Amino acid sequence: MLSKNKIKYIRSLEQKKFRKEENAFLAEGPKLVGDLLGHFRCRLIAATSGWLESNPAVQAEEIVEVSREELARASLLKTPQDVLAVFGIPQTDTDPSVIRHSLCLALDDVQDPGNLGTIIRIADWFGIGHIFCSPGTVDAFSPKTVQATMGALARVQLHYCDLKGLVGALDGNIPLFGTFLDGKNIYEEPLADHGLIIMGNEGRGISGEMEKLVTRKLLIPNFPQGRATSESLNVAVATAIVCAEFRRRMS
């Protein structure tokens, strides 16, 4: 049975303040919890007897069998599922040298939890292991983002840091890519198998400060090119098209 206090604790993880205090995040649903188990330290599992029977070897600091009604009281989802879990937020080192050897993403104040979750899923698909996030980027461990990653969070490392400082810590000659409406056609520009792809905020794009650091301004051409259309693509959509093109060239 889940105590009132435990339910309060679980539900408090919707708020960043409490996630920070507890250094913990919430994940819900058999698929997602299954993907994250083994990748993050599991502090608590609350699950129905059915789920526990199908997962007899599950390891967690605390395992509580609950009824569907109890689970619904603790859940942040509209449609609670058979299991929820609280995981520890991993401490990751921010080592800029990965940018010298592999393709990484940098997010400059991405605001929407769903967009961030989708971007983490895209990074996973395209074998991008590290995402550097500006301090103004939405928290990757918010329940909405965690659910939107569909488990990709287990395979992609997130680093929150000052992006300008990060770029400053790299020696030169590392390509820094960004998409701009006045950039050069991505299909005609040389790309790379390492460096940083910077994606901007939903409303204002890449900040002026970061734009100055970009060494290769790219454009995703619309069709027919130059036609009057929507002013921009959604940031997750743009990330997908850019990552797909980088990887197509490398294959």
Next chain:
Amino acid sequence: MLSKNKIKYIRSLEQKKFRKEENAFLAEGPKLVGDLLGHFRCRLIAATSGWLESNPAVQAEEIVEVSREELARASLLKTPQDVLAVFGIPQTDTDPSVIRHSLCLALDDVQDPGNLGTIIRIADWFGIGHIFCSPGTVDAFSPKTVQATMGALARVQLHYCDLKGLVGALDGNIPLFGTFLDGKNIYEEPLADHGLIIMGNEGRGISGEMEKLVTRKLLIPNFPQGRATSESLNVAVATAIVCAEFRRRMS
């Protein structure tokens, strides 16, 4: 001033039933309303004096000046903006012959309003003028979808129809594309400048019934190809990568 009844009418448009009865949909915010005016018959504008002063030539069957408080009562947004408008839903003919001459999208039970809005925005960016939606696809005129289109709804026509019947009405030799995990690498397959790109439901992908009709099964390869990653990409993300590749080949 907005009467209580008028506020009730505006808010009722959140529900499909009332949108159908009234044959009308709601759009909010200066940018979106500005994009849709002139494309759809405007039945009602409710706006602050500031917005009305900046838009003196605006045409609508009814124009009501409102305070911010009144607007907030009518609005479905968390952060109401300076203007909201009710537009008539256009009656569009479903003429399958456009598929013979141009690239079109077909959505097979896409469920999420945000995904549909993003897909309409992608279609606009890539010059795809027609989207055919199965009857089980979420309503394109739901407020969440309308807001997510960012105005692209003005330039892309939506047709709700039985997709199997639509394909049946075409004579043969029209390529029907779809993405599948067992498809062939999109970067190595011949594409086309016309035909139908079918995108599936968020959970189960393309239905078995539609899969039988697909003539060219495509795969968006992950990287490194064949690596264990997320099982799939979000449907809007997949649509973006596919449309970008079709248009890259045509440019």
